[in-house]
Amino acid sequence: MNVVEILRTATGLTPDLPTLERALRTRMRKLGMAAHADYARLLDGPELDELAELVVVPESWMFRDPAAFHAATSLVQRRVARDPAAVVRILSAPCAGGEEPYSMAMALQDAGVAAARYSIDAIDLSAASIRRARAARYTANAFRGEELEFRDRYFKADGKGYVLREPVRGSVHFRRGNLLDLGADAARYDIIFCRNLLIYFDDAAIGRAAAVLSTLLADGGMLLAGPAEAPALCRHGFARLPLPGAFALYKTSQPPAELAVRPMASRRVAGVSLKKTLPDGQSAAGLLGIARRHAESGRWREAVRTCHGLLALEPTEAGAWFILGQASRHQGDVRAAERHWRRCLYLAPRHHEVLGALAQLAEHDGEAGRAAVYRQRAARLRSGA
Ligand SMILES: C[S@@+](CC[C@H](N)C(=O)[O-])C[C@H]1O[C@@H](n2cnc3c(N)ncnc32)[C@H](O)[C@@H]1O
Structure with missing residues (x-):
């Protein structure tokens, strides 16, 4: 090999x-x-x-896609209401620098769930990420939303960053691990976060990961995926729960009756809004048009801001990822441009412009072969093949 x-x-x-x-x-x-x-x-x-x-791409931030934390918190609350002695098992895999499992712990603490009623395990392939997670020290980059009141309550600023306080810090058990190696002897979990990993896998690897996740997920359990990953998991034995914005799934082999899906009563988790609302009279398509006009006129900062607003509402909006890639390219950050454009292509495999942009980037990297593959793909699309 x-x-x-x-x-x-x-x-x-x-x-x-x-x-x-x-x-x-x-x-x-x-x-x-x-x-x-x-x-x-x-x-x-x-x-x-x-x-x-x-x-690896160990990028993460606190309360990334907050609806997932809300869905998980309400499941924990329902389990504990039904069985006050229950211990709900939660896994974050991959956890990157701990942002995701710590967000879960903060959400549960805010919801008043006693610490004895849940356990949170977190794994990541990257030893460096696990070291960062255990250190629990974050820069401003880990706090990306506008609603950061939770940061003042749970973190201590020390001039260089923000250090997570106890007891949340001690409530997550981290270890280095490869998701694909977690087998039949691993623990079972009621809630699994597996977000923003499968976007780096091909379909065969997604199938392998889905089989592992299916083994790890207890009967009646809930899997939380990334926005672009839920459709792929639905091809491999999972189905969506109707929880808007949460990308929550269940095993099709396990009827979801236990999950007792309910609309989300609250619109916030740990003080963070679940869904930003569009300014009056604006649609997602309208926002994309605005971002495009900013980009065409070279107003990159405004274009980026509009794209981030749009992606907070529609994380799978490929056009916004394309414009973010253009903005990064304009700033000379070719690697960020490539990441954004690859995500665009993942979400919209027939996106002509992104194929052209990736071909140019490959040429810039001296990768004539890869550039040719992108150009051939674009040509096949043009000819309708
Ligand atoms: C983009 S981060 C996602 C973190 C978090 N789940 C989120 O959504 O913000 C992807 C992480 O996957 C980890 N990773 C890559 N391959 C893995 C594997 N086979 N098993 C476990 N973790 C893996 C990387 O080290 C990286 O930290």
């Missing part, structure tokens, strides 16, 4: 070529190696972790 196949088989990840090449260069230089084949032979040992560390 070559390096790409080894990485994909072990972790599910299919990194973009420039990222992988950078990672390989870094590791091979460090080890004083010149031949890829020699390096690939090392990947049946700890070297695989070193390489994986350089290709």
